[in-house]
Every structure is written in C-alpha cells, then in structure tokens.
Amino acid sequence: xxxxxxxxxxxxxxxxxxxxxxxxxxxxxxxxxxxxxxxxxxxxxxxxxxxxxxxxxxxxxxxxxxxxxxxxxxxxxxxxxxxxxxxxxxxxxxxxxxxxxxxxxxxxxxxxxxxxxxxxxxxxxxxxxxxxxxxxxxxxxxxxx
Amino acid sequence: xxxxxxxxxxxxxxxxxxxxxxxxxxxxxxxxxxxxxxxxxxxxxxxxxxxxxxxxxxxxxxxxxxxxxxxx
Numbered sequence: 001x002x003x004x005x006x007x008x009x010x011x012x013x014x015x016x017x018x019x020x021x022x023x024x025x026x027x028x029x030x031x032x033x034x035x036x037x038x039x040x041x042x043x044x045x046x047x048x049x050x051x052x053x054x055x056x057x058x059x060x061x062x063x064x065x066x067x068x069x070x071x072x073x074x075x076x077x078x079x080x081x082x083x084x085x086x087x088x089x090x091x092x093x094x095x096x097x098x099x100x101x102x103x104x105x106x107x108x109x110x111x112x113x114x115x116x117x118x119x120x121x122x123x124x125x126x127x128x129x130x131x132x133x134x135x136x137x138x139x140x141x142x143x144x145x
Numbered sequence: 146x147x148x149x150x151x152x153x154x155x156x157x158x159x160x161x162x163x164x165x166x167x168x169x170x171x172x173x174x175x176x177x178x179x180x181x182x183x184x185x186x187x188x189x190x191x192x193x194x195x196x197x198x199x200x201x202x203x204x205x206x207x208x209x210x211x212x213x214x215x216x217x
Contacts, residue, residue, distance in 0.1 A: 071170070073170040074174070075171060075173060
C-alpha cells in the first residue's frame, strides 16, 4: 500500500506566511501600544479587534505549516507526522489544563471546546474511513488470488 | 537495525549531497539513515540497494538482539 499523497502548497507560500505572521505581530504590538505616536504617522486603524489580529496570524501560520519544503521527501513526511502528533498531544494537554483550571473562575473557552471536539471527531471518522477502505482493497486482492 | 550506507557511499567516493542528488532525496535524509536515526521506506531501501548493487538484506541488517527477537 502506498502512503497517501497530501497536497501541500508550493514552497514560496511559506515566505508569504512569514510576512503575514510578522504583519499580524506588528499589528498586535501596535494594538497593545495604541497610545504610541507612530500610529498617527501610518494612519492605521487601531480599532481592529484583537481576535482579527489573531485570525490573521492563524492564516500566516497555516501557510507556513502547509507549504512544501524545497525538497519534499519521505523524511520530511515522517517529520510532519511526528510534529502533528506532538502538536495534538500538547494542544490537548494545554486544553485540559486550562479548561479545568478555568472552570472555577467561570472562564470556559467554548470555541476551544468546539475546536477540540471537531479535531478528534474528524480524526476518528477519517481513521475509520481509511481502515474501511484498506479492508475493501484487501478483500478485492484476495478475490484475485 | 543498522546499515552499511555510509561504508558503501565512502567506497564509491561520494559525498552525502551527491548521493542525495542521485536518489532525489535531501542530504538530511541520507545523514539520518547513516546515523540510524531514520529507517527508510521500502522504496528508498530498494533504491539504495540497487544503487550500491547489493540486496536490501546486505545493506540493512538486524542487530543481534533483534535477530533473536524476530526468529521464526
């Protein structure tokens, strides 16, 4: 069985992603120091919501994460899998720690709960669909033998 | 598991970069395989053994304890 081919963006999207991430970081700094006179100079809209800035950063990180390396080989695919696993484990740990510690102060982050639920739900569905597809292929092969 | 990729590469007087370019993989991949930090896919193992004109069994071998563990 061949490993599934995942389509990644061309490598130069990583550069675009870095610029977007740096742009959002700049916005964040400007937003947090909104009294600074440089804002008047560049006439930037400082009323932008901090969530919008984080969303722009997410776009940048998405482009960085899902762009190809210049030479995308099997070691890179392997490292991507490991990184994804580490990310999921750490994200889950952070989620559980912060959610259950914030229960007492009534600061439950509902978007994060929905995100974590959909993350694991999609993982479970995807895993079982692939298991099912593999078993179908195996049965077909057995018919030829 | 260990392998003789480094020995064979040196026997052919190739640099890691050159072997990587021939096999169309990154230098890091060759370095990781040689350092036993990454086990290549069956495809790459076959390509390596074809390039060095050896069998996969000759290029990649089990350690002694693994041989005992996987003895059938």
